[in-house]
Amino acid sequence: MSVVFLIIIGVAAGFLATRIMGIESDIITTMAIGIAGALIGGFVLRALLTVMGMVAGLVGAVLGALALIWLWQTYIKR
Template sequence: MPIIALVIIGAAAGFLATRLMRVQTDIPTTIFIGIAGALIGGLVLRFLLLLTGWAAGVVGAVLGAMLLIFLWRQFMSGR
């Protein structure tokens, strides 16, 4: 069952990532991108939590704010 869940979550994450980044891929590539991204993101997050503890929350908040600014600029530049 965990493999099926990984594929479903990977497909959803890959779909969202490819749409947000405006990349045209086929379904297997989209699923692979989502699964690989989830693994990489999970490893990086665990490493940051292990290395920095509470400071990882600050890093996450800064990265989230930077992502929000990036998205804001992308959507507002077209208007």
């Protein structure tokens, strides 16, 4: 997600978060809370997805290697 999109979504998120938490604040504070939360959450989520993508690649590579070893032992090594 781009930073501009996170800012736009952050304004709405700030409004919803202050209502859910029962906080009475002015518009500027509500927007600031939402924008900061969206930026932090967006960057953390992007980092987590990157790490999980790398882990998923490692798991896929290990499973592929295991499958090839099994095929080699079952059909070729006879």
